[in-house]
Amino acid sequence: MKILIDENMPYAQELFSQLGDVIAKPGRTLTADDLVGIDALMIRSVTKVNADLIAKADKLKFVGTATAGQDHVDQDLLATKGITFTAAPGCNKVGVAEYVLSSLMVLGQQQDFSIYDRTIGIIGAGNVGTYLAKCLDALGIRYLLNDPLKQAEGDKRQFDSLERLLAECDVITAHTPITRGGEYPTHHLIDANFLAAMQPNAILINAARGPVVDNQALKQALQASVDGSGKTLTAVLDVFEQEPLVDLALLPLLAFATPHVAGYGLEGKARGTTMVFNSFCQFLNNDHHALASDLLPIAPIPQVQLSRQWDEASLFSLIQLVYDVRKDDGIFRREMLAAGDDNSKMATAFDLMRKNYWDRREYSAITVAAKAEFAVESLAKLGFTVVEVTQ
Numbered sequence: 001m002k003i004l005i006d007e008n009m010p011y012a013q014e015l016f017s018q019l020g021d022v023i024a025k026p027g028r029t030l031t032a033d034d035l036v037g038i039d040a041l042m043i044r045s046v047t048k049v050n051a052d053l054i055a056k057a058d059k060l061k062f063v064g065t066a067t068a069g070q071d072h073v074d075q076d077l078l079a080t081k082g083i084t085f086t087a088a089p090g091c092n093k094v095g096v097a098e099y100v101l102s103s104l105m106v107l108g109q110q111q112d113f114s115i116y117d118r119t120i121g122i123i124g125a126g127n128v129g130t131y132l133a134k135c136l137d138a139l140g141i142r143y144l145l146n147d148p149l150k151q152a153e154g155d156k157r158q159f160d161s162l163e164r165l166l167a168e169c170d171v172i173t174a175h176t177p178i179t180r181g182g183e184y185p186t187h188h189l190i191d192a193n194f195l196a197a198m199q200p201n202a203i204l205i206n207a208a209r210g211p212v213v214d215n216q217a218l219k220q221a222l223q224a225s226v227d228g229s230g231k232t233l234t235a236v237l238d239v240f241e242q243e244p245l246v247d248l249a250l251l252p253l254l255a256f257a258t259p260h261v262a263g264y265g266l267e268g269k270a271r272g273t274t275m276v277f278n279s280f281c282q283f284l285n286n287d288h289h290a291l292a293s294d295l296l297p298i299a300p301i302p303q304v305q306l307s308r309q310w311d312e313a314s315l316f317s318l319i320q321l322v323y324d325v326r327k328d329d330g331i332f333r334r335e336m337l338a339a340g341d342d343n344s345k346m347a348t349a350f351d352l353m354r355k356n357y358w359d360r361r362e363y364s365a366i367t368v369a370a371k372a373e374f375a376v377e378s379l380a381k382l383g384f385t386v387v388e389v390t391q
């Protein structure tokens, strides 16, 4: 059996080679010729699975995407061709939530505010939005949820309108798919009108899909903020409308800019690959089963000791021990500016940063040792591994 995998799919080579001959290629540049004689295709979001790509797929019977997002796959087309499709929903929800928390903690330090004084508006209460809400609950930080589809499905959680989020939230974070049809399309959901209606000194975070935010409108709003002719606005973008190309005029206006890596932690990638592998094994009706935890190395800082009740400052240190968004922001700006106006260099640099991304972990990779009275149960709810000590 021939299995074609995206070369940027960690652990895929070792897992799928148990099942057949593995061919690894760059996902963004796959062509129809690459699919000739291929039985199974394992991809990430940079591979657009459409009629052109599968035009010569004479043996294809399974497609798996090791990602939460599925907008890059024409699922109706695969269904009509009798090709089984699977994804990895929620595989990287933790990483994205920890990206949002790092961004807010660093902005709090830079702009001298406490995250406890902010109200977070979460647009999209699926895997990421729900996990982020869980983290905010653990910290006792107020948030509102907007998700009209979940609401219509009868989800019993409290949902609010976008108007209420705009009126009450000074942080807005988007966690929806990119959709252009249906009753609640998300394309340019955050447009000039939305931006104008945001609170003064508001923060916008987009770690969903680039086109959820109108990047031109955002650039104008941020420029107005900088030159004092508009409300003060802070923006963090992990995704861009034209990625792997980035508007160099937008870059300096952003507080943090990163190359679509919010969910790129090692655990998230390992979960994505193992979820697709296990689905494929079920499809093949064999008894292989992979566990992401079996694939992960020990974290470089496996344990920290708390010597006192934690507070926002020590929480900041703990969170930054695992992930500091400024690390990715700095590299991204340097590489994008070095590429300059050369689109080919920029696209290559964008993809190389993602392919060579560092071994970022999740809070769960760190053990926090502390006395019970240090209120560490909230750190455990936040995802840290907590062990109780007596001294």
Ligand SMILES: NC(=O)c1ccc[n+]([C@@H]2O[C@H](COP(=O)([O-])OP(=O)(O)OC[C@H]3O[C@@H](n4cnc5c(N)ncnc54)[C@H](O)[C@@H]3O)[C@@H](O)[C@H]2O)c1
Binding pocket: 068, 069, 070, 089, 090, 092, 093, 096, 123, 124, 125, 126, 127, 128, 129, 146, 147, 148, 149, 150, 175, 176, 177, 178, 179, 184, 185, 186, 189, 207, 208, 209, 238, 239, 260, 261, 262, 263, 264
């Ligand atoms: N930057 C990254 O690294 C990264 C990582 C994971 C996911 N993502 C993106 O974020 C999206 C969300 O991830 P997820 O795992 O939570 O997906 P999910 O499918 O579990 O949740 C998406 C939620 O958005 C809701 N939604 C859809 N349209 C909406 C609208 N118009 N208004 C409000 N809510 C709406 C859906 O009802 C659903 O509950 C993914 O589709 C993917 O595109 C990005």
Ligand SMILES: O=C(O)[C@H](O)[C@H](O)COP(=O)(O)O
Binding pocket: 008, 043, 044, 045, 046, 066, 067, 068, 069, 070, 092, 260, 261, 262, 263, 264, 354
């Ligand atoms: O949809 C997802 O899971 C995320 O956007 C993820 O970051 C995609 O990563 P990629 O497949 O582009 O490597």
